[in-house]
Amino acid sequence: MNFSRRDFHKILGLGLLSFSFPSGGQVNKSEDFPSGVPMLQGATSAQSTQISILGLKNSNYKFECYNQSLSLSIHINKIEVHEKDFSDWVIYNLYIENLDPNYFYELKIVRESDGKFLDNRTFQTLDLNKENLYWAFGSCMYDGTHKKEIWQSLQEQNADFIIFVGDSVYIDRKWGGSKEVSEQRLWGRHVQARLTLDIYYWQHLKPVFATWDDHDYGLNNSNRAFVLKHESQGIFNIFFPFKENVNLTKGPGVSKKISTNNQDFYLLDNRSFRSEKGANDEQFFGNDQMSWLESNVNSKKLSWLMQGSQWTTTYDRTENFSKTHPDAFKETFSRLKSLNAPFILCSGDVHFSEIVNVSEDLLGYKTLELTSSSFHSRSVPGFNYVFKNKDRIVGTNSNNYLIINSQFTKTVVTGQINCLSFDKRKSKFLVDLNKVQF
Numbered sequence: 001m002n003f004s005r006r007d008f009h010k011i012l013g014l015g016l017l018s019f020s021f022p023s024g025g026q027v028n029k030s031e032d033f034p035s036g037v038p039m040l041q042g043a044t045s046a047q048s049t050q051i052s053i054l055g056l057k058n059s060n061y062k063f064e065c066y067n068q069s070l071s072l073s074i075h076i077n078k079i080e081v082h083e084k085d086f087s088d089w090v091i092y093n094l095y096i097e098n099l100d101p102n103y104f105y106e107l108k109i110v111r112e113s114d115g116k117f118l119d120n121r122t123f124q125t126l127d128l129n130k131e132n133l134y135w136a137f138g139s140c141m142y143d144g145t146h147k148k149e150i151w152q153s154l155q156e157q158n159a160d161f162i163i164f165v166g167d168s169v170y171i172d173r174k175w176g177g178s179k180e181v182s183e184q185r186l187w188g189r190h191v192q193a194r195l196t197l198d199i200y201y202w203q204h205l206k207p208v209f210a211t212w213d214d215h216d217y218g219l220n221n222s223n224r225a226f227v228l229k230h231e232s233q234g235i236f237n238i239f240f241p242f243k244e245n246v247n248l249t250k251g252p253g254v255s256k257k258i259s260t261n262n263q264d265f266y267l268l269d270n271r272s273f274r275s276e277k278g279a280n281d282e283q284f285f286g287n288d289q290m291s292w293l294e295s296n297v298n299s300k301k302l303s304w305l306m307q308g309s310q311w312t313t314t315y316d317r318t319e320n321f322s323k324t325h326p327d328a329f330k331e332t333f334s335r336l337k338s339l340n341a342p343f344i345l346c347s348g349d350v351h352f353s354e355i356v357n358v359s360e361d362l363l364g365y366k367t368l369e370l371t372s373s374s375f376h377s378r379s380v381p382g383f384n385y386v387f388k389n390k391d392r393i394v395g396t397n398s399n400n401y402l403i404i405n406s407q408f409t410k411t412v413v414t415g416q417i418n419c420l421s422f423d424k425r426k427s428k429f430l431v432d433l434n435k436v437q438f
Contacts, residue, residue, distance in 0.1 A: 041205035137163040138401035139348025140374030143196040147376040151198035166213025166308025211267035213308025284328040299341040302408035342438040352383040354395030394429035
């Protein structure tokens, strides 16, 4: 087996985590941070981007940005430093504005004390005014079963942007330490995922937008009663920065909206406001989030409604909206139906992927629910026999992601949904979006 230098550094970093993690996320400090610095390009529009970088405390990093196409130095408008007393790991969030989607940029990291080069990445901004969007989404990326090949497959697709719909971090999984959830563990597990997943080592960065589900919220099947939900939200927003602008809007909890010419993407928070099962005041998204959604939906655009849990299925042994919160389900779809707007539903969580028909009874027209799960969490063998569904068009239990080519004009959506795994040349399934008629 061949290991690259970055593979070695990831193994080294994980080794440091495992020796110290039982103390609550504390990591032994390395004298010299590896040349492969984990980083994420977060919320991005045509003129601005946000880059999240994992580093070691008191290391005096210097960040330099260049217009690679024109060989010009670019001003970094703001650098935020986020750290915790209990951890030697720190997050630097860089905010860079006045950019142009037609150019390539380079971010260089050096150690200020001696000028030693640590890493460099290239990136572009995101033209959200394009008529045709090429984007990917997926869920469930447990670092303990990380598979580099799935990320390499996604990288080769060169999507405009990527959406994580939940379980990008498994905070409650015992791997390298205690299972007890604390603020130390919230922070430490985010660090561990950042050190592990191959996407954070891509040479050319891609914009990532994220919402959460139960595992990156804090506990399996957790809801509004989770005692560390505010601490968890703060840490999630540090690792997945989202600064607002004309195309990017924050909602309640960790919900957010990405706005384009003819398509809007709503990444919904299905945990912060979710009531306990059987509660008298049954809630799922909560009234504040629903009111925010209602006030933002543009009936002349296609809205992609995205959350971790499945929307319309009623499978046993899964956590899906219609089964766990039936009253909130009915109310939610009644409110959505009254908007007279075109919606496509997206979900994750269940460790298999599928496309299902959604009955016109729910929204007044036939549409689709797209489930994308999992990147490399355990799969469900024989899911099509275990989870039967007469409305399923296609599905797979392989590790996978969905890559979507979408365009919306008036009431017609066109494009394709392609389900890919490790081999980008072999589609698990391919579905035309023109099956939807609003």
